[in-house]
Amino acid sequence: MEKIIPKKDGIQVFMASFISILIGLVAGIIVLIIVGLTNESISNSSIWDGVRLVVIGVFNTGRDAAGNLTFGFNPAFFGNMLFRAMPLILTGLSVAIAYKTGLFNIGAPGQYLAGICATLFIALSIPTSSVAPWIVWLLAFMGGMLAGALWGCIPGLLKSLMNINEVIACIMTNWLAACLVTWVFDISNLKNMIDGTKTGYIYKTSAVINDIVVDGVQKVVGTDIPAGATILATRGGVATPKFGLDSVFSGSQVNGGILIAILLAIIFYIIMEKTTLGYQLKACGSNRHAAQYAGIRDKRNIILSMALAGAMAGAAGSLYGLSGNTEFFWTTYQTLPAVGFTGIAVALLAVNNPIGVIFSGIFMSLLNMNGLQLTNLTAYNEYITDVIIAVIVYLSAFSLIIRTWLGKRKRRKKRPAVSKTGEVQA
Amino acid sequence: MDDRIPESSEYVIEMNHITKIFSGIIANDDITLKLRRGEIHALLGENGAGKSTLMSVLFGLYQPEKGEILKNGQVVKINNPNDATALHIGMVHQHFKLIDVFTVLDNIILGAEDTKFHFLTRREARKKITSLSEKYGLKVDLDAKIEDITVGMQQRVEILKMLYRDNEILIFDEPTAVLTPQEIDELMQIMKGLAREGKSILFISHKLNEIMEVSDRVTVLRKGKYIGTVNTSDTNKQELSNMMVGRSVQLEVRKTPAQPGEVILDVNHFCVPSRLHARNAVNDVSFRVREGEIVCIAGIDGNGQTDFIYGLTGLEKSNGGTVKLCGRDITRLSIKKKGDDMCHIPEDRHKHGLVLDFNLEQNMVLQRFLEPEFQKGQFIRFGEVRSYAERLIDQFDIRSGQGPITKVRSLSGGNQQKAIVARELDRDKKLIVAVQPTRGLDVGAIEYIHSQLVKQRDEGKAVLLVSLELDEVMSLPDRILVMYEGEIVGEFDPKKTTIQELGLYMTGAKRQQKKREEMA
Numbered sequence: 001m002e003k004i005i006p007k008k009d010g011i012q013v014f015m016a017s018f019i020s021i022l023i024g025l026v027a028g029i030i031v032l033i034i035v036g037l038t039n040e041s042i043s044n045s046s047i048w049d050g051v052r053l054v055v056i057g058v059f060n061t062g063r064d065a066a067g068n069l070t071f072g073f074n075p076a077f078f079g080n081m082l083f084r085a086m087p088l089i090l091t092g093l094s095v096a097i098a099y100k101t102g103l104f105n106i107g108a109p110g111q112y113l114a115g116i117c118a119t120l121f122i123a124l125s126i127p128t129s130s131v132a133p134w135i136v137w138l139l140a141f142m143g144g145m146l147a148g149a150l151w152g153c154i155p156g157l158l159k160s161l162m163n164i165n166e167v168i169a170c171i172m173t174n175w176l177a178a179c180l181v182t183w184v185f186d187i188s189n190l191k192n193m194i195d196g197t198k199t200g201y202i203y204k205t206s207a208v209i210n211d212i213v214v215d216g217v218q219k220v221v222g223t224d225i226p227a228g229a230t231i232l233a234t235r236g237g238v239a240t241p242k243f244g245l246d247s248v249f250s251g252s253q254v255n256g257g258i259l260i261a262i263l264l265a266i267i268f269y270i271i272m273e274k275t276t277l278g279y280q281l282k283a284c285g286s287n288r289h290a291a292q293y294a295g296i297r298d299k300r301n302i303i304l305s306m307a308l309a310g311a312m313a314g315a316a317g318s319l320y321g322l323s324g325n326t327e328f329f330w331t332t333y334q335t336l337p338a339v340g341f342t343g344i345a346v347a348l349l350a351v352n353n354p355i356g357v358i359f360s361g362i363f364m365s366l367l368n369m370n371g372l373q374l375t376n377l378t379a380y381n382e383y384i385t386d387v388i389i390a391v392i393v394y395l396s397a398f399s400l401i402i403r404t405w406l407g408k409r410k411r412r413k414k415r416p417a418v419s420k421t422g423e424v425q426a
Numbered sequence: 427m428d429d430r431i432p433e434s435s436e437y438v439i440e441m442n443h444i445t446k447i448f449s450g451i452i453a454n455d456d457i458t459l460k461l462r463r464g465e466i467h468a469l470l471g472e473n474g475a476g477k478s479t480l481m482s483v484l485f486g487l488y489q490p491e492k493g494e495i496l497k498n499g500q501v502v503k504i505n506n507p508n509d510a511t512a513l514h515i516g517m518v519h520q521h522f523k524l525i526d527v528f529t530v531l532d533n534i535i536l537g538a539e540d541t542k543f544h545f546l547t548r549r550e551a552r553k554k555i556t557s558l559s560e561k562y563g564l565k566v567d568l569d570a571k572i573e574d575i576t577v578g579m580q581q582r583v584e585i586l587k588m589l590y591r592d593n594e595i596l597i598f599d600e601p602t603a604v605l606t607p608q609e610i611d612e613l614m615q616i617m618k619g620l621a622r623e624g625k626s627i628l629f630i631s632h633k634l635n636e637i638m639e640v641s642d643r644v645t646v647l648r649k650g651k652y653i654g655t656v657n658t659s660d661t662n663k664q665e666l667s668n669m670m671v672g673r674s675v676q677l678e679v680r681k682t683p684a685q686p687g688e689v690i691l692d693v694n695h696f697c698v699p700s701r702l703h704a705r706n707a708v709n710d711v712s713f714r715v716r717e718g719e720i721v722c723i724a725g726i727d728g729n730g731q732t733d734f735i736y737g738l739t740g741l742e743k744s745n746g747g748t749v750k751l752c753g754r755d756i757t758r759l760s761i762k763k764k765g766d767d768m769c770h771i772p773e774d775r776h777k778h779g780l781v782l783d784f785n786l787e788q789n790m791v792l793q794r795f796l797e798p799e800f801q802k803g804q805f806i807r808f809g810e811v812r813s814y815a816e817r818l819i820d821q822f823d824i825r826s827g828q829g830p831i832t833k834v835r836s837l838s839g840g841n842q843q844k845a846i847v848a849r850e851l852d853r854d855k856k857l858i859v860a861v862q863p864t865r866g867l868d869v870g871a872i873e874y875i876h877s878q879l880v881k882q883r884d885e886g887k888a889v890l891l892v893s894l895e896l897d898e899v900m901s902l903p904d905r906i907l908v909m910y911e912g913e914i915v916g917e918f919d920p921k922k923t924t925i926q927e928l929g930l931y932m933t934g935a936k937r938q939q940k941k942r943e944e945m946a
Contacts, residue, residue, distance in 0.1 A: 275804045276795050283792070286783045293741060293770070293778040294792040295762030 013351050016402040020349065020395035021363070028054055028388030035384065042379045050378050054388070057370040063377060079245065079252020081362065081369050083323070087112070089261040089361030090316035091343025093268055094152075094309040096352040098166075100272060101305035102285035107155055107170030108313040109340025110177035111148040113332065115314025116321045117181045118147035120328060123205040123321070124190050127233035136238050140205070141318050148314015149307040151177060156306025160299035166306070174340075178333045185330035192327070194222040200331060206239040206324030239324025257319035262358055264315065268308075269354040281305050313340060345393040364389065437496070438463050438626045439484070439515075439595055444493035446479055451827065453479040454490070457652045459645050461595065466617060466627045468637040468658070470670055471647035472868035473840030474825065477630045480647070481597050484628075485517050486510040516588030517597040522580050526573040530566050531555065534587050551590070558589045562619050577727075578609035585616065596620065597628045602636055603865065607896055607929075608726075614640045632670070632868040634663040634677075635897070646670055671870040681880045684904035686716035690752060690767075690856050690888035697746035698730075698737035700912075706745070707733035709912040715857065720879060720889040722903035723914075724896075726932050730912035731892045732773055735861050740764045741778070752856055765793060769850040773861035773892070779846040780834050787815035787830035790849050822848035823874075840871045847875055851882060858882055861892040876902055896925050910934045 029051050036047035049069055053060060058081070059071045091108045098105035123140035155169035185191065185202060192201045194209070203209060210221050212229040225231065243256040272278035283291040284301045291298050316339065320326055346364050350356030367389055371382030395402070439461040446454040454476045461467050471477045482488045484495065486504035494501050497513055504510050510517075524533050535551045552568060559566055564582045572580060581601060588596050598617070602610045617640055621627055631637055637644055638658060646653040646669040653669050667675045692714050700707035708730045715721045723731050736742035738749060740761035748757045752767045772778035780789050791800050791811055800810050815830040824844045826832035834842060847863060860879060864872040879902065883889050893899050899906060899920070906918040908931040915937035918928065930936045 274806060276801050276806055277804060279788070279795055279806060283781050283784070287777075287781040289777045290779065290781045290792065292761065293739075293772060295760065295765050297760075297762075 012403050012406050013353075014356075015406055017349055017351060017356070017360070017396060019402055020392050020398075023395055024388050024392030025055065027391040028384060031387050032380070032384055035380070039379070046378050046380075050374060050380050050384075053373050053377065054370055054385070057373050058366060060373060060377070069377070075249040076251035077369060077373075079249025079254035081365050082245075082249070082258045083252060083254040084368055085362040085365035086257045086261045086323075087316035087320045087339045088342055088346050088364050089258075089265060089358055090312050090319070091340050092346030092350060092357040092361050093261075093265055093343075093354060094312035094316070095343045095347035096350065096354060096357055097268060097272075097281075097312065098305055098309040099347060099352045100278075100285050101281045101301060102288065103156075103159065103166050103302065103305060103309075105152070105155075105170060105306065105309045105313075106167050106341075106344065107152060107173050107310070108316075108343045109336035109338075110170070110174035111151045111310040111313035112317040112337050112340045113174075113177040113181045114151035114310075114317070115144035115148040116317030116328060117177075117184060118314070119144035119318040119321045120190060120202055120205065121184075121188070123238045124203055124209070124235055127235050128237050129231075129234040133238050137240065137322060140238065140322060141315070144318025144321070145311040145314045148317065149311035152306040152308075152310015152313070153303060156303040159306070160302040174336055178336055182331050182333040189220070191330065193220055200329055202328040202330050203236060204324060204327055205236060205322055208237045209235045211235070238322065240319060240322045253323065253325050255323050257323055260315075260319060261361075264312065265354045265358045268312075272354060313343070316340075316343075342389075345389065345396070348393060348396040351396075436462060438498060439628075440496040440499075441480070441484060442494050442496065444480060444483055444490045444495075446476075446483055446488055446490045448479075452650050454483065455650045455652075456493075457647065457650075459652075460655075461626050461628060462643075463626055464621055464624050465642040466621050466629055466640055468629045468631060468641035468644045469647065470632060470634075470637060470644050470666060472632060472649075472670055472870055474649070474838040475647040475670075475868075476650040477647055478599060481517065481599060481628065481630060484510070485515060485597065511591060511593075514592060514594040515597065516591060516593030516595070518581065518584040518588065518599060518601055520600045520603060522584055524572045524580060524583060527571060529569050529571055530575070530579075530583050531568040533572060533583055534568075534590050538591055555586060555590060558586060562589065562616060562623070564589075564616060576609075578605055578612065581605065581609075581613065582616070585620075593625075595626050595628070597630070599630045600632075601629070602631065602633060607894075610636065634666055634869065637666065638663060648672055667869045670868070675869050676873050676877075677869070679876050679880065679901040682884070684719040684883065686719040686904075687886065688717050689714050690717050691715040691890060692750040693738070693747070694749075695747035696734070696737065696744060696749060698733045698742055698912075699745045700733065701742075705912075707912050708737060708744075710747070711909075711912070711914055712747075713907055713914060713917075715888040715890050717856065717886045717888050718883055719905065720883050720891055720903040721905045721907060722891040722893055722899055723907050723909050724893060724899040724928060724932065725909035727894050729909050729932075731909055732861070733912070734909070735770075735773065735859060735892060738764075739768070739770050739859060762793075765855075767855050768857040768859060769853045769855040771846055771850050771858070771860040771863045773865075775839075775842055775846055780842060782835040783833065785831045785833055786819065786824070786826060786837070786845060787811050789834050789845060790815045790818055790830075792849065793853065818845075818848040818852055821852075824848060840867050843867055843875075844871065847878065851878060856887060858887055858889045859892075860889060862894060863891070864893075864895070864898060872898075896928070899928065900925060908932055910937070 032050050032054060033047055036042045036050060052069060056071065058077060059074065061070045061072045061074045064070045091112060094108045094111065095105050119140045122143045123136055126136045126139065128136055151173060154173050155166045158164040158169045159166045190202050192203050208223055210225060211232040212219055212221055212225060213232060214226055214229045240255045240257045243259060245254045245256065272282065280296050280301055283296055284298045288298050321328060342364060346357055346360045349360040367385045371385030374380040374384060375382045437460045441457065441459040444454050444457045457476070457480055459480065469477050469480070479488065483490050484504065486506045486509050495504060496502065502513060504513065525536070531548060531552060534555055540547045540550055555568060564586055566579055566582050566586065567575065601613060605613060614636065617627055617629065629641055641658045643655055643657055644661070644666060645655045646666065648670060663677065667677060694712050696708060696711045697706045698708035711734060723734070725731055733742060737744040744757060748755055750756070756764050776782060781792065791814065794800055795806065800807055812830055819829060822844050824841050826837055826841060834845065837845065851858070863875050867875070879889055891903055903920060906920055906923070906928065907914050908916045908918070908928060910932060911934065916931040917938065
């Protein structure tokens with residue numbers, strides 16, 4: 001019972017994902033070459049550069065004076081890769097948790113928005129002049145998770161009480177979230193009024209905002225406080241601590257959020273594999289009727305599972321908002337955050353294993369980074385990596401087929417030995 | 427053990443020295459099976475004896491490691507079911523392969539449709555099917571949807587599917603497992619009719635009564651090995667069961683007279699709503715079960731037995747009456763609370779009994795994982811679970827590939843059932859609710875489960891049995907209650923009644939006066 005999948009299967013599952021990745025990379029490279037050959041502005045050496053960037057871009061340090069790619073340890077790349085992996089791991093976790101209970105959580109984007117919205121409100125509303133910033137941080141993070149959990153509960157409740165398909169409910173709650181968040185920020189005082197150029201954005205949580213009164217008029221300013229003003233309250237200045245990661249990966253945006261994401265993944269692995277709660281959730285997911293028969297409260301577990309999934313997507317939004325160097329574009333009603341949907345791919349590639357999600361999340365973020373490098377360093381555009389991601393996701397959906405194929409190959413190898421014993425017994 | 431010399435014309439199918447191995451397990455070990463033209467040849471064996479594997483080899487689903495298949499004396503290679511169909515081999519699977527929302531006609535022609543300009547032409551097909559169904563007495567309603575017709579009629583559709591494709595060799599894989607006694611009789615007549623018309627039939631079963639009634643010859647397999655082929659007229663049930671199990675089997679249930687004690691289960695005016703229609707599926711049912719007795723609810727399938735058990739165990743909400751268990755009113759309690767004094771061997775082992783994708787040990791603690799024995803601070807105690815599962819596997823002889831970590835899906839049906847029986851009986855509850863506990867099982871397993879239930883009875887447990895098998899109804903219980911259209915229409919002492927008498931009550935031809943007051 002240590003693992004739901006016996007060890008041998010575990011290797012096969014891993015191999016299946018690995019093969020998907022390899023085929024995805026090869027497909028990407030083929031596209032890269034074809035695009036390169038047909039596009040006059042891309043020279044043959046650029047094609048070679050592109051191929052190298054896709055495969056080992058993680059070790060690229062830019063170009064030297066002669067214009068050749070240089071390779072080595074690139075701390076900024078690593079750091080940014082981890083930074084971008086953070087929300088991906090959490091949304092991947094969100095999808096994986098729900099899947100274990102037999103639910104398809106396509107509502108991660110909405111839960112992400114609920115999370116980031118609650119977090120920004122808490123972080124930017126509680127005056128840090130009277131409450132310590134770390135307490136505000138904690139409240140904001142908790143609030144974000146809670147908001148995500150509540151948003152996830154809605155499809156969970158509809159599913160368990162009225163048997164409404166969670167996919168449909170999730171899609172609806174996604175757009176509800178997008179519109180609600182836009183409306184809430186529209187009537188809020190959190191729109192960035194200090195930096196004139198930043199219209200349409202919410203303050204960074206790390207920004208210091210002072211509510212002041214000058215000549216009887218109440219105003220919001222940054223750190224430039226005009227003379228004679230009375231400070232009513234200071235807000236903001238809240239950000240996730242870096243835990244020294246910024247010195248390891250200098251020049252990057254990374255912060256402690258990635259550690260929290262990894263920790264949460266490990267916690268969920270333990271919950272799923274070692275505890276009675278995980279056992280219940282998986283029983284409900286595998287056979288709801290049998291769970292019911294055994295006296296397991298299936299309805300409660302469905303709601304709980306969606307709430308936990310929502311909390312993780314909420315945490316993704318929350319930590320992204322709290323990283324301090326990100327800004328939130330508040331008119332979000334026309335788009336859903338892609339990171340929520342990429343979570344599905346992350347979970348698929350990890351075969352819904354919480355530990356696997358850590359690695360697949362980092363890998364997805366690596367591909368994103370490679371795309372950026374392609375744009376920065378070659379004439380290619382970054383969308384070529386989307387082709388790779390698409391192929392990989394497509395193939396992970398086929399991972400079962402690859403697994404059966406691997407299994408068959410193994411058996412074929414074994415067969416002669418076995419039939420010998422058959423003869424002995426006959 | 428007749429016929430070792432091949433006479434090509436005599437046999438339509440010969441399977442010679444078939445050996446089939448699955449990842450180290452020898453499912454078929456040098457098995458030879460010869461099917462004569464126009465005979466009904468039964469293939470008998472316990473669960474896991476390799477019957478289904480052998481038929482799957484014949485049907486092209488598996489490739490044997492060794493051995494050859496001859497049709498009319500010619501060696502043939504059957505790589506897939508299409509090859510089998512081309513050789514006029516057809517199969518009725520135990521679980522029907524029908525599309526619920528299609529009509530009977532469409533299901534029959536599916537895969538062999540006639541078309542004109544890519545449009546279906548059903549007229550010819552309808553004519554052919556109508557004549558086939560008249561010729562063989564296979565009554566079906568061609569325009570009804572599969573989901574609306576009875577299981578018996580669904581099976582006739584499967585048979586018509588084979589006949590429509592002009593199949594000469596018909597394989598029936600445990601065809602009676604899902605049928606009512608009346609439907610079984612009907613099927614036996616149909617099979618005899620088919621054989622008279624020159625079809626050759628392979629009949630997979632472990633029900634000795636049916637084999638004795640319908641077959642010409644019997645081939646017995648045991649644990650993947652060929653035991654022998656005998657003429658049905660030269661043998662008897664006892665000999666066949668001994669061949670099948672490999673030891674002398676107790677066909678009759680051995681038990682002492684019951685000594686009922688305290689009332690354990692007290693059902694009063696109990697009603698359960700129907701999911702299909704406005705009437706109650708279970709209406710005003712009252713009876714008692716005492717400790718030390720086995721009470722059986724008998725009846726034809728679909729007369730409210732399933733709904734009654736759902737209502738009793740909490741899978742369905744009741745809408746009237748009360749249930750007292752060990753003096754406690756449990757009518758409105760949760761499934762878990764109801765389970766405090768009751769264990770339940772469910773009717774559908776795949777739907778309710780097991781989580782098929784869990785392994786054996788996880789299934790063994792399905793109700794008990796929250797007990798302190800198996801968890802500490804919400805963390806599962808894997809060591810305890812493992813040793814508990816190992817004890818049950820050992821005690822109840824559950825055979826599996828990898829022991830406690832075997833996926834339950836990969837167990838044979840009999841061993842799946844044994845796993846459920848082991849789990850439920852070991853919970854040691856005052857009331858044992860056993861719904862068709864031996865459905866689809868072989869003689870050895872039936873003997874075992876019956877003896878376990880009798881043992882539990884003798885230990886002072888109350889057993890409530892629901893059964894559709896008349897043999898079981900007559901032999902196992904101490905009292906029989908007959909249920910017809912959701913009501914108890916009669917109570918009988920199995921020693922003082924006959925199958926014929928029960929049949930009259932089960933079909934609603936007769937009913938006893940209600941005498942609930944006297945029962946107190």
